[in-house]
Amino acid sequence: MVKAVVAGASGGIGQPLSLLLKLSPLVSELALYDVVNTPGVAADLSHISSNAKTTGYLPPNDGAKAAFKDADIIVIPAGIPRKPGMSRDDLFNINAGIVKGLIEVAAEVAPNAFILVISNPVNSTVPISAEVLKSKKVFNAQRLFGVTTLDIVRAETFVAELAGKSNPQELNVPVIGGHSGETIVPLFSKVTPSVTIPDEKYDALVNRVQFGGDEVVKAKDGLGSATLSMAYAGYRFAEKLLKAVAGVKGLVEPSYVYLPGIPGGKEIAEKTGVDFFSVPVELGPNGAEKALDILGDITEKEQKLLNAALEGLKGNIKKGVDFVHTPPQK
Numbered sequence: 001m002v003k004a005v006v007a008g009a010s011g012g013i014g015q016p017l018s019l020l021l022k023l024s025p026l027v028s029e030l031a032l033y034d035v036v037n038t039p040g041v042a043a044d045l046s047h048i049s050s051n052a053k054t055t056g057y058l059p060p061n062d063g064a065k066a067a068f069k070d071a072d073i074i075v076i077p078a079g080i081p082r083k084p085g086m087s088r089d090d091l092f093n094i095n096a097g098i099v100k101g102l103i104e105v106a107a108e109v110a111p112n113a114f115i116l117v118i119s120n121p122v123n124s125t126v127p128i129s130a131e132v133l134k135s136k137k138v139f140n141a142q143r144l145f146g147v148t149t150l151d152i153v154r155a156e157t158f159v160a161e162l163a164g165k166s167n168p169q170e171l172n173v174p175v176i177g178g179h180s181g182e183t184i185v186p187l188f189s190k191v192t193p194s195v196t197i198p199d200e201k202y203d204a205l206v207n208r209v210q211f212g213g214d215e216v217v218k219a220k221d222g223l224g225s226a227t228l229s230m231a232y233a234g235y236r237f238a239e240k241l242l243k244a245v246a247g248v249k250g251l252v253e254p255s256y257v258y259l260p261g262i263p264g265g266k267e268i269a270e271k272t273g274v275d276f277f278s279v280p281v282e283l284g285p286n287g288a289e290k291a292l293d294i295l296g297d298i299t300e301k302e303q304k305l306l307n308a309a310l311e312g313l314k315g316n317i318k319k320g321v322d323f324v325h326t327p328p329q330k
């Protein structure tokens with residue numbers, strides 16, 4: 001019996017993500033929370049003849065608490081998306097407060113839930129989430145995930161295109177670091193089965209993975225950012241986690257996590273100098289069972305990308321942590 005919650009369920013990501021979760025045999029109860037439209041989205045999905053009992057909640061009458069109560073997994077795509085010309089960090093002023101509020105509710109009524117944060121800027125919203133959970137004394141790093149799966153999905157797609165592979169999903173393309181521009185670090189030297197990226201195509205491929213989000217923002221021309229590919233990516237991560245929790249072994253996916261709280265993570269935090277970082281994570285009944293160090297033997301070019309990523313990440317992390325500890329302006 002798994003209760004899943006989507007917070008931001010009426011949005012561009014929220015609706016298709018809720019559809020995928022409604023179809024999952026792993027989910028028995030699906031609670032949809034948003035500030036608008038959830039009764040309609042829930043009524044619509046509830047007519048699908050799959051297992052999950054689907055309900056919608058709005059803010060009145062403590063709707064968030066009712067939606068989140070005793071959840072096993074809470075997926076958060078709530079908040080505003082980018083328009084052309086904006087960076088993910090430009091979303092901070094609005095989305096930081098939204099995520100903080102939702103995590104406060106989760107801490108109170110579902111302190112053991114796995115929490116998957118999609119809302120941008122992920123580099124900062126995950127530190128915000130950790131700090132809120134710490135302040136409520138219910139933080140378990142093994143249960144908090146920043147969803148960076150879309151970077152992996154894009155990398156698989158673009159590498160397969162370049163290498164002439166017909167099925168991108170047969171490729172494993174590790175992408176580490178954070179989730180914005182230069183903080184995204186694809187490790188093409190570690191692709192399995194291995195591929196050869198011609199030297200003259202390397203920079204453009206890295207750039208496409210790092211700025212794939214901008215490609216979609218530009219194409220949508222003011223109407224938002226990636227939603228359908230993100231719903232797929234969010235579902236892919238959630239499904240892997242739920243399978244691992246149910247006992248399936250050997251499931252690994254990169255995620256942006258609090259390294260010092262995860263077995264194997266402390267060493268990576270010491271090496272990189274950052275506490276929040278995306279690395280391949282072995283999933284299991286407790287969530288993130290192990291952070292895998294794949295930083296050894298990376299190429300010189302990858303080391304340069306990593307150095308640039310770490311610079312950017314430090315500021316993003318500090319901004320998130322400070323946000324939780326700075327008293328609101330009067």
Ligand SMILES: NC(=O)C1=CN([C@@H]2O[C@H](COP(=O)(O)OP(=O)(O)OC[C@H]3O[C@@H](n4cnc5c(N)ncnc54)[C@H](O)[C@@H]3O)[C@@H](O)[C@H]2O)C=CC1
Nearest residue numbers: 008010011012013034035078079080081118119120150230
């Ligand atoms: N992690 C990743 O790889 C990706 C993250 N994103 C991020 O996901 C977020 C959502 O994107 P979209 O779905 O396209 O935006 P959207 O605007 O279509 O949907 C967001 C939803 O959040 C709801 N919302 C706002 N405040 C809320 C609150 N306090 N509680 C509950 N719901 C609330 C809105 O009513 C809306 O339905 C954005 O911040 C975007 O940047 C988008 C793509 C990829």
Ligand SMILES: O=C([O-])CC(=O)C(=O)O
Nearest residue numbers: 082120150213214225226
């Ligand atoms: O680009 C954006 O703002 C949305 C996002 O995170 C992505 O598509 O990777």
